[in-house]
Amino acid sequence: MRRWLDRQPIHRKLVAIALLVTTAALVLATVGLAVLDLWRFRATAVTDTTALARVIAENTAAAVLFSDPEDARQTLEALRVRPGIRRACVYLNDGRVFAEFSRSADLACPDRMPLTLPYPIVAGSAAITRGERIHGTVYVERDLPEIRSRVGVALISGALMLLLAGAVALLIANRLHRTVSAPIAQLAASVRALDPEGPPQALPPVPTGVDEVGDLGRAFIEVLRRVREANDALRLKEMELEDLLVREREASRLKDEFLAAVSHELRTPLNAILGWVQILSTTTTSEQTTARALASIARNAMSQTRVIEDLVDVSRIATGKLNLRHDPVDLREAVDAAVEVIRPAAQAKDVAFHIHQPNDACLVNGDRDRLQQVVWNLLSNAVKFTPSGGSISLVTRVRGPVYEIEVKDTGAGIPADFLPYVFDRFRQADGSMTREHGGLGLGLAIVKELTELHLGSVTVASDGPGSGATFRVRVPALIGFESAPSRPAGTETATQSLEGVRVLAVDDNADSLEVLSVALTAAGARVRTAASGAAALEAWSREPADVLVCDLAMPEMDGFDVLRRIRELDRTAGRTTPAIAVSAHATAEHLARSLRAGFAQHLVKPFRAGDLVRAVSDAVMRLC
Numbered sequence: 001m002r003r004w005l006d007r008q009p010i011h012r013k014l015v016a017i018a019l020l021v022t023t024a025a026l027v028l029a030t031v032g033l034a035v036l037d038l039w040r041f042r043a044t045a046v047t048d049t050t051a052l053a054r055v056i057a058e059n060t061a062a063a064v065l066f067s068d069p070e071d072a073r074q075t076l077e078a079l080r081v082r083p084g085i086r087r088a089c090v091y092l093n094d095g096r097v098f099a100e101f102s103r104s105a106d107l108a109c110p111d112r113m114p115l116t117l118p119y120p121i122v123a124g125s126a127a128i129t130r131g132e133r134i135h136g137t138v139y140v141e142r143d144l145p146e147i148r149s150r151v152g153v154a155l156i157s158g159a160l161m162l163l164l165a166g167a168v169a170l171l172i173a174n175r176l177h178r179t180v181s182a183p184i185a186q187l188a189a190s191v192r193a194l195d196p197e198g199p200p201q202a203l204p205p206v207p208t209g210v211d212e213v214g215d216l217g218r219a220f221i222e223v224l225r226r227v228r229e230a231n232d233a234l235r236l237k238e239m240e241l242e243d244l245l246v247r248e249r250e251a252s253r254l255k256d257e258f259l260a261a262v263s264h265e266l267r268t269p270l271n272a273i274l275g276w277v278q279i280l281s282t283t284t285t286s287e288q289t290t291a292r293a294l295a296s297i298a299r300n301a302m303s304q305t306r307v308i309e310d311l312v313d314v315s316r317i318a319t320g321k322l323n324l325r326h327d328p329v330d331l332r333e334a335v336d337a338a339v340e341v342i343r344p345a346a347q348a349k350d351v352a353f354h355i356h357q358p359n360d361a362c363l364v365n366g367d368r369d370r371l372q373q374v375v376w377n378l379l380s381n382a383v384k385f386t387p388s389g390g391s392i393s394l395v396t397r398v399r400g401p402v403y404e405i406e407v408k409d410t411g412a413g414i415p416a417d418f419l420p421y422v423f424d425r426f427r428q429a430d431g432s433m434t435r436e437h438g439g440l441g442l443g444l445a446i447v448k449e450l451t452e453l454h455l456g457s458v459t460v461a462s463d464g465p466g467s468g469a470t471f472r473v474r475v476p477a478l479i480g481f482e483s484a485p486s487r488p489a490g491t492e493t494a495t496q497s498l499e500g501v502r503v504l505a506v507d508d509n510a511d512s513l514e515v516l517s518v519a520l521t522a523a524g525a526r527v528r529t530a531a532s533g534a535a536a537l538e539a540w541s542r543e544p545a546d547v548l549v550c551d552l553a554m555p556e557m558d559g560f561d562v563l564r565r566i567r568e569l570d571r572t573a574g575r576t577t578p579a580i581a582v583s584a585h586a587t588a589e590h591l592a593r594s595l596r597a598g599f600a601q602h603l604v605k606p607f608r609a610g611d612l613v614r615a616v617s618d619a620v621m622r623l624c
Contacts, residue, residue, distance in 0.1 A: 015173040022169040023162060030158030037150060042122060049124030049142045052085075057126040057138040060090055064098060064128050064135045072099035079140075086121065086141040089113070090128070093136060113139045120144045184216070272300045305606055324367040324453055328478055331362035331371065331403050335396055338375035346383050352391040362396060362403045363478040366454045371475075374450050377443040378407040378471050385469075386411035401477055402456070408470040414462035422460050423448040451475065498613060499524035501620055504545035506536040506562060507582070508554040512605070516549060516582070519609035520616065533557025537565055544569070547619050548579040549612070552594070559583070560597050567598065578619035582607070 056075065063071035072090050079085045079101050087102040089109035100109040117123055121143055128136040276293040279285065285293070339355060346353055364371070375394075382392045390410040397404045414422060425445040451458045456475035462468065503525045507513040513529050520527045528545065530536035533554055548566060552559035563579050570577055581599040583590065594602040600622065601615045 015170065015177070018169040018173045018176075019166055022165045026158060026162045026165050030154060030161065034151060034154035034158075037154065038147060041146065041150060042144065045122045045142060045144055046124060049122050049140050050126065051124070052079075052082075052142075053088075053124040053138045053140040054126035056088060056090075056140065057128045060099065060138065061128050061130055061135065064090065064092070065130060069099045073101070075099075076101035084142050084144070086143050088141070089139045091137045091139065093134065098136060109139075113137070117141070120147050270300070273297050301606070324370055326365050326367065329364055329366050329368045329371060331364050331405070331475070332357045332396060334368055334371040335375050335394065335405065337372045338379055339394065341376055342379040342383060345380075346392065349383060349386075350388045351383055351386050354391060354393040356393070356395045358396055358398060362398070364403060364454070364475050365478045366475065370450050371454070374447050374473060375405060375407075377447045378405075378473070381443055382407055382409035382411060382469075382471075385409065398477075399474065402474045403477055405473040406470065407473075408468065410468045413465045413467040414460065414469050415465055416462075419460060419462065423458070447471075447473070497524050498616055498620070501525045501547060501616065502543075502545040503527050503547045503549055503616060504530065504536060504539060505549045506530045506533070506554075506559070507551040508532060509551070512551070512582075515609075516612070519612050520549070522609075523613045523616075525616065533559075533562045533565075536562050537569075540566055540569060544573070544575075544577065546577070547616050548577055549582060549616065550579060552581055552583040552585065552590070560593075563598055578622065580612075580615050580619060582612075 056079075059075045060072040063069070063075065076088045076090070076099055079088050085101075085103075087100065087107045087109060089097055089101075090099040091113065092098050095112060097109045097111070102108055113125065114123070121141055123139065123141045125137055125139045127134045128138060273296075276297050280290065280293055335355075335357065339353065343353060379392065379394065386392060386409045392407065392409045395406045395408075397406065423444050425442060448458050451473055454475050456473060458471065458473045460472075461470045498520060501524070503520050505513060505516040505520065505527055506529075507516060508531055510531065513531060517527045517529050528539055528543075530539050534557060536550070548563065550559040550562055554562075559581060566577060566579075578600045579598060581594040581597075581602045582605060583594075583602065584605045586604040591602045600619050603611060603615060
């Protein structure tokens, strides 16, 4: 029964429980009332029978006193008109039957009054007295056939009451079902109908009552809403994690390709440099071969320098530490300078150049060198991807409040699926080992960052592989200026003389120290060298110099400590020696630290000999 009840829904459980409780209550009530009725009926019958016995005792007293059994029997015979009387007996004091009455022969009076009787039979007795003496006893037995009818009536009444109560219980149970279980069942069915994988659905209706069922429904819907929100957040998080995983995998792939490209771009020119150095140091070569070797070494060294400069620029841009010097600049000059730098490479590859520049000045507020770098990167990229016999056109246009530089080539073109990633760092359309063109995939990323730092924009268009590419750079025009300052001289100037200038060069790297010494000696300086900070202080104590050229990163005593100790010696002698820092560290922090420490300039390795000579000359001029 319990297992069956556990498997039923709530409304059936309510009906079953209501019926069970009602049935049990009615059965108990019916049985109790029947027992009470029988007990009261039997008690009344015993009282009536005892009263009848006393009447008979009064009427048979004379017959017993005068020993007249017949008279007593006739008195007892009058009981025949009472159908319920089974028998009546008159006993003398010695226990003998004096007179009797019975309905049938088998009901003759026993020798003694019975002590126990069947339940449907009751008995009553009364003493026959005269005065204060007892002369006998009257015993009367009465049958109670009404008990069966009374029990039947009680059972029928109970059954009718049970049916009536059952009907009422069903009505109440149905009412309870509509009030309690039906809303919960409806809510559960609505929740089951919700598809967690499907599109968002409205929350199911809830009971609106103010009782516990309404509270339960509202609480359940609130829980469901929170679960849905948590599920949506979890799905969003999973999507973000998946997207992050895809990006991380792509970043890992790009990192591997980038490291391989860096290794390739650094090792390839290094291989040429080392190869020519071994050839020159182990064999006797002609002047023509030596000239080729020196040109190759210089070309590959510049290639390595360009790779390093690109990496440094990207690092500065990524950290927000790339500082631009904004001045009024004629954009045409930056374009012409970039064209002149890239023209030899284009001519060597037999790529035609078509340049169209406006006649009027194109003034912008920007950094001349960085704008030149933007154009140079675009032209270099065009030359690299344009085959021999192709052409590159560069057009500068006025587009209202902006100037537009368009670089169009007839080269390899760009696949449509790669166009959105052209300006991403370290991205290359072909990153495999079999790629035809070298590079780190940084040039166009630098173009985009530098253009945006000038408040401009850059776009690319291509009809696909083999159809070339078109890059357009737009920068805002500078309003209110008639002309730009004249363009400074080229990056290389005539060799300056350092005749008679005493220089102490300090570097722990022997090759770098030799380069410093040769470059300064060629300019006429008197150069002494020191391979450590301690050696520099010892040389300085013997003979001070006019200018200190010192590396920063050295073991035991770095360049900052060397300058500080020399400045202490200078204070004693009453002088201030200018100092120039040379270092491979190129960040803005290192430059600022050098200037704060007292260095007049900070040259980043690798540097040109002319830049070194110019820095020493400027330091001497400021000293004068």
